[in-house]
Each structure stands twice: as C-alpha cells, then as structure tokens.
Amino acid sequence: MKRKAQIKMFETMGVLVIFFFLLVGGAAFYFQVQKSSLQQDIRKQEQLAAFQVVQKALFLPELDCSFVSIQKDNCFDKFKLMNLSSYLSDPENEDFLIDYFNIFGFSDISIYQVYPVNNSFSYTLYKNIPKDYSSIISTQSPVLLFDTINKRYDFGVIEVDVYAE
C-alpha cells in the first residue's frame, strides 16, 4: 500500500515537473516574441520620426520659393539656403541652433545638387550629432533648387540622417 502511494506521488511530481517545464518554455517563447515585436515597434517609430524630420525640412518657410505669396511645392531657394546654412553653422549662433533643435532633434540635414551635373552646390543645413547613438536612419528625397540669379530651377536632393539614441 505504501509503495503504491509512493508511485502515485512520483507520478504526480512527474506531471508537475513536465507542466512547469512547458510553462517556462512557453513563457520564454512568449517573452522572446514580445521583445522582438517591441524592437520592431521602436524601429518603426524611429523611421516615422525620421520621415517627419524630412517633411518638416521640406516645408520650412525660411527656405521656400514663393512669388507674390504663391509657394512652389518641394522647392528651396538656393540663396536662402546658403544664408541659413552659414548662420546655423556659426558657433556664435548657438541659441538659434537650439531653436532648430526643437524641429530637427538629433539629425544631419544636407542638400546637394544633382542636375545640372557641372555645379557642385552642396550645403549642410543643420547638424547636431549626439555623442552616443544606437542607429542612423537615412532618408533622401528630390527637391527643386531655385537659382535666383539665373532664374532657373535645378534638381537637388535633400538627405536627412536621423540619429536614434
């Protein structure tokens, strides 16, 4: 009788061990899935934030090409761009850079001309790189560059690198 009870107890213990083993395995799998899903969400949010920075840069009123209050889409005035770029890169204008930090955060925004190819127009509009960052998300988009002196529109590219902490 005693032996039968011992076997019964071992059987119960065996069932419990297997049950907890399965429970731990399931929980480990679940948490792994959640972790991977969370990382994907973070990555998605970072990409959205990077895209927002590009959109904000494309619609900066400081750089628009407007004529008699009519704004041309997707266009930067080269002259305005050169001035804003030199102003933001001047260390004396740190307060100015802080104002733009609220818009662009930690990013590097550069604009360069690709057509006509014989012109080497290239400017860094804004550059604020953190000391530590986990990833860089790069986005490029075509833009028009208006040459006020020659009254012509050139084809350029805005390149935005957003640094994720």
Added chain:
Amino acid sequence: MQNKKSQMEIMGLVIIIILVSIGMLFAIQFLMKKPTGRETAAVKESTVAANFLNTMLSTTTDCYKRNMKELLQDCALTGGSTNCFGLSSCDYVSDQIEILLNNTLAKWKKDYYFTISGAPDVEKISFGNECLDCEREAKIQPVVVRPGFEIELRLDIYG
C-alpha cells in the same frame, strides 16, 4: 470508481489538447505576421516617387532654358521639333531623365520602372525594369499637352 477515473483522465487529455492548440495558434500567428516597417517604407517610397516626378518636370534644362515638362510637351506634340544641341527634344529629354534617375534612384539602390504614355514619341522613353510580382509604390503624373490631349508619366519604385 473505475468510470470516474477514466473521466478524469479524459478531462486531463482535453485540457492538454486545448493548451497545445492555443500554443500552436499563437506560434502560427507569430510566424504569419507580416514584417512591420513595410508600411513606413511604402509611405517613404510613395513620397519619393511623387517628389521625383514633380521636381523633374519643373527642372530647367540647358536647351533654351526650357523645363522638362515643356520638352516633353514638345516631344508629344511635334515628335521633337526643337533642336537641343543637335538632338531632337525627345532624345534630349530622354537623356536628361536618365541622368536624373541614375543620380538618384539608381544611386540609392532602388529598383524602379519609369514610363510615359499618351503619345507614340514619348512612349519610347522608359527606364528601369518592370517587375510584375514585386511590391511597388507607383505615382502617376498627368501632363496636359493641349486641351484634350495629355500624357502620363508613371514611376514605380519596388520595395
């Protein structure tokens, strides 16, 4: 007594099957889940395609300071009567579009397919390779040549 024990064992078996099924469903759901981030990439590609077409059409060329839109209109209407450095407007605009595509989408390693439809002379202008099975973001930009006659520029960017 024996009957009750059998019932208990069957109940245990049912619970195990239910638990295993829930686990399997969970695993299948995880494996079938589409990779996230594609939606963001799709929005980005769509914006790039739209910006490319808009920007390209307004870009001024060296051919009598005409923009690409005007050269395409000339090509569609006259078959390329304007002489641009010894080339017809059709050949010249085709070369310039190729330069733009090579310096942007090709450089960024994006697969694309650019076509123009609506007139026989502009239909010869196409770049990239068409991929029918690929995920794509397409943008179509109509250009009015004259009232009732328009051509369509289409840019597909493959994901």
